[in-house]
Amino acid sequence: MEKIIEISNLHKRFDKLEVLKGINLNIHKKEVISLIGASGSGKSTLLRSINLLETPDQGEILFHGQNILNSDININEYRSHVGMVFQNFNLFNNMNVLKNCMIGQMKVLRKNKKEAADTAAYYLEKVGMKEFMLADPQNISGGQKQRVAIARALCMAPEVMLFDEPTSALDPEMVDEVLNVMKDLANDGLTMVIVTHEMSFAKDVSDTVCFMSDGKILESNNAADFFAHPQEERTRQFLSRFLKV
Amino acid sequence: MKKIVVMLMVCVFLCLGLNVRADEDEFVVGMECNYAPYNWQSNEAGEYGVSIGAAGYCNGYDVRIAQDIADALGKKLVIKKLAWDGLQAALDSGEIDAIIAGMTANEDRENGIDFTTPYYDSDMVMIIRKGDDLENATSIQDFSGKNVIGQLSTNYDTVIDQIEGVNHLTPKDNYPEMVIALKSGEADGITAEVPVAQGITNANPDLTYVTFAEGQGFDIDNSVSIGLKEGSRGSEEFNAIQAALDSIDEETRIEYMTWASENAPTGDDVISGNFLEKVMAIAGEYSSIFLYGVAITLVLAIFGTLAGLAIGLFLGTIRALEISSNDNPAVKFFKKIGHLLVAFYVWVIRGTPMMVQAMFAYYGFLRPILGWDVMSSGLLIISVNTGAYMAEIVRSGIQSIDKGQSEAARSLGMPYFVSMLHVILPQAIKNSFPSIGNEFIVNIKDSSMLNVIGVIELFFQTKSVAGSVSLTTETYFIAAVIYLILTTIATWILNYTENRLENSTAARKA
Numbered sequence: 106m107e108k109i110i111e112i113s114n115l116h117k118r119f120d121k122l123e124v125l126k127g128i129n130l131n132i133h134k135k136e137v138i139s140l141i142g143a144s145g146s147g148k149s150t151l152l153r154s155i156n157l158l159e160t161p162d163q164g165e166i167l168f169h170g171q172n173i174l175n176s177d178i179n180i181n182e183y184r185s186h187v188g189m190v191f192q193n194f195n196l197f198n199n200m201n202v203l204k205n206c207m208i209g210q211m212k213v214l215r216k217n218k219k220e221a222a223d224t225a226a227y228y229l230e231k232v233g234m235k236e237f238m239l240a241d242p243q244n245i246s247g248g249q250k251q252r253v254a255i256a257r258a259l260c261m262a263p264e265v266m267l268f269d270e271p272t273s274a275l276d277p278e279m280v281d282e283v284l285n286v287m288k289d290l291a292n293d294g295l296t297m298v299i300v301t302h303e304m305s306f307a308k309d310v311s312d313t314v315c316f317m318s319d320g321k322i323l324e325s326n327n328a329a330d331f332f333a334h335p336q337e338e339r340t341r342q343f344l345s346r347f348l349k350v
Numbered sequence: 351m352k353k354i355v356v357m358l359m360v361c362v363f364l365c366l367g368l369n370v371r372a373d374e375d376e377f378v379v380g381m382e383c384n385y386a387p388y389n390w391q392s393n394e395a396g397e398y399g400v401s402i403g404a405a406g407y408c409n410g411y412d413v414r415i416a417q418d419i420a421d422a423l424g425k426k427l428v429i430k431k432l433a434w435d436g437l438q439a440a441l442d443s444g445e446i447d448a449i450i451a452g453m454t455a456n457e458d459r460e461n462g463i464d465f466t467t468p469y470y471d472s473d474m475v476m477i478i479r480k481g482d483d484l485e486n487a488t489s490i491q492d493f494s495g496k497n498v499i500g501q502l503s504t505n506y507d508t509v510i511d512q513i514e515g516v517n518h519l520t521p522k523d524n525y526p527e528m529v530i531a532l533k534s535g536e537a538d539g540i541t542a543e544v545p546v547a548q549g550i551t552n553a554n555p556d557l558t559y560v561t562f563a564e565g566q567g568f569d570i571d572n573s574v575s576i577g578l579k580e581g582s583r584g585s586e587e588f589n590a591i592q593a594a595l596d597s598i599d600e601e602t603r604i605e606y607m608t609w610a611s612e613n614a615p616t617g618d619d620v621i622s623g624n625f626l627e628k629v630m631a632i633a634g635e636y637s638s639i640f641l642y643g644v645a646i647t648l649v650l651a652i653f654g655t656l657a658g659l660a661i662g663l664f665l666g667t668i669r670a671l672e673i674s675s676n677d678n679p680a681v682k683f684f685k686k687i688g689h690l691l692v693a694f695y696v697w698v699i700r701g702t703p704m705m706v707q708a709m710f711a712y713y714g715f716l717r718p719i720l721g722w723d724v725m726s727s728g729l730l731i732i733s734v735n736t737g738a739y740m741a742e743i744v745r746s747g748i749q750s751i752d753k754g755q756s757e758a759a760r761s762l763g764m765p766y767f768v769s770m771l772h773v774i775l776p777q778a779i780k781n782s783f784p785s786i787g788n789e790f791i792v793n794i795k796d797s798s799m800l801n802v803i804g805v806i807e808l809f810f811q812t813k814s815v816a817g818s819v820s821l822t823t824e825t826y827f828i829a830a831v832i833y834l835i836l837t838t839i840a841t842w843i844l845n846y847t848e849n850r851l852e853n854s855t856a857a858r859k860a
Contacts, residue, residue, distance in 0.1 A: 156761055158757055158760065158761065160674070176678060181760075181763040181764065181765050182763065183763075184760065184761055184762070184763040185762065185763030187761075188761070189758075189761035191754060191757070191758065191761075193752075193754050194754075195752070195754035195755060195757060195758035196758070197755060197758065197759070197773050198755070198777055199773065199776040199777045199780070208762075208764075208772060208773075209762035209763065209764065212764055212768050212772065213762060213763040213764055213768075254758075257762070258761075258762075261762060261763070
């Protein structure tokens with residue numbers, strides 16, 4: 106399978122605290138990867154490093170074989186190929202739902218208004234938010250916001266989508282509507298990297314599950330084997346806590 | 351937003367470009383129009399008044415002398431109303447051809463101005479309260495131990511020290527203020543020239559003046575001369591003006607001064623009655639002068655606030671630039687320089703009074719080097735001043751926006767300035783709207799400080815009216831009411847707009 110992103114020996118520190126201690130991870134086309142682990146283990150930092158919201162101190166991130174950490178790479182161009190969905194949605198508060206989905210297409214992809222609106226409508230329909238097209242972000246629920254945020258990212262036609270704990274800020278009854286949208290996307294063959302605490306979702310949707318602990322990927326396996334036969338003691342401890350709940 | 355900024359810029363350049371010097375057929379004379387009986391401002395032309403635009407007419411002894419000279423030169427007389435301190439700068443820059451403003455030639459002034467021979471000479475006298483023992487004074491030394499006051503920055507103030515043992519009071523800006531001090535008993539005497547003393551005692555029947563015996567008076571040259579550009583002595587223009595002046599004989603001069611003393615506006619001419627009646631009378635009589643001041647004040651406040659906002663958006667954005675560890679050294683360097691420059695600008699402008707900035711900028715370089723007129727300078731100064739406050743408002747507005755907004759914009763691939771323009775600044779401006787609006791209110795009031803360089807705004811006009819009618823309290827009461835009305839209306843408009851902004855969100859929420 107074709108590799109879209111290859112990460113090798115990635116390090117990141119915040120002042121004295123080393124958060125990533127040599128990460129190696131390949132993201133293949135159409136692969137769905139779940140990153141799980143305790144908070145503080147470095148999952149979010151790894152995800153944010155992939156689209157350079159955090160700048161790694163050391164290591165390589167190859168995108169189609171090109172190291173995006175080289176200074177001559179156009180970061181904005183690269184980012185337009187890598188979609189990001191945030192825990193807190195981060196919809197633009199000064200724009201309605203439709204404009205949230207159009208602005209990136211128009212300002213980055215240089216599409217005209219008509220094209221951008223058509224694409225936005227298509228993806229809003231896909232996430233079930235088309236009827237809220239003219240609503241302001243302030244006036245829709247958390248689950249709805251997150252679905253719009255997913256549509257906004259999809260409008261850029263990214264090759265990879267990164268999800269940073271997309272359901273952690275949601276009320277429990279809204280979690281499913283977002284997870285269902287993500288399942289659909291996985292079924293459509295979208296390449297995804299998901300930081301999540303939803304174990305059953307990870308089990309159902311992922312091709313690969315990575316368990317992170319203390320800045321390293323401690324264990325990585327296909328979803329079925331990962332949950333059935335965790336190899337590491339710490340993985341077992343982590344999973345047992347979730348299974349008890 | 352972009353369109354507004356562009357339009358503002360165009361306005362600025364137009365204003366600055368329109369700084370055209372009068373043509374050759376005109377004799378342009380500078381004076382205060384606030385120094386009766388030499389020169390004063392009124393809203394009626396009368397027989398000899400010369401228009402000073404929408405601000406009314408200028409009249410007086412100086413105007414009549416200037417008219418005769420202009421006639422002799424075969425030119426049209428144009429009068430520019432300027433602040434006393436701005437006369438020499440205007441002469442230097444060629445904005446005016448001559449100063450005919452009751453100015454006495456002295457050693458200091460000779461350094462920057464070439465004076466003609468005197469066109470009026472008068473004795474120095476002392477204005478006192480009627481019925482005071484001092485009415486019998488014949489020597490200035492009779493004022494020993496008394497409280498004597500003179501006008502700020504003039505030799506009427508410095509001569510007071512010739513009285514031995516005098517209590518030399520802190521000088522005041524103009525005669526109406528000193529008259530109040532005299533009436534209240536704070537001062538016992540005001541130094542003045544005969545024509546001025548005559549004008550004041552005509553307007554204030556409870557005052558009189560004493561003259562001094564030969565050799566017992568002040569040792570001072572009281573003659574007034576026409577000021578021409580330094581270095582012009584001996585030139586054709588200088589000689590022509592001197593010749594024109596010489597052709598006005600002594601009899602005519604006395605006639606003019608008598609006329610001026612009798613016709614100088616006095617508070618009691620038209621204005622009598624109780625406080626409110628006086629206020630109404632002044633407001634009615636001088637409404638056009640006040641309205642002109644209001645118009646200029648509003649232009650200054652609106653332009654200053656919008657241009658200041660444009661400056662603030664630019665500088666505030668620079669100030670809010672984050673220096674991140676992964677910037678390359680050159681970028682880091684320029685960001686740091688940018689931060690420092692903006693911080694310096696904000697530090698200096700917020701740390702000094704606008705009045706001082708105005709004097710420094712106008713007389714330091716705007717007038718003498720760039721040749722700007724007072725209005726263009728006033729617009730620039732109030733904009734630059736407001737810009738510093740706006741920069742801080744915009745900076746804190748930007749910093750109040752959740753970091754997630756810019757992260758989301760960056761994650762879509764938007765370059766920094768695009769996300770600033772489309773995502774961050776619109777939200778920052780909306781959040782800061784109350785503070786931005788407050789700057790407008792502040793500007794309506796603070797534009798009054800520009801009177802120091804002679805911008806003809808509401809305060810400047812009020813000062814002129816107060817000088818004309820010799821009724822300070824009543825006139826400034828009118829100004830206070832006008833300012834209050836302006837700020838109240840502005841507050842309403844801002845509150846209404848703010849509610850609309852809020853409701854536009856709330857309505858869609860419902």
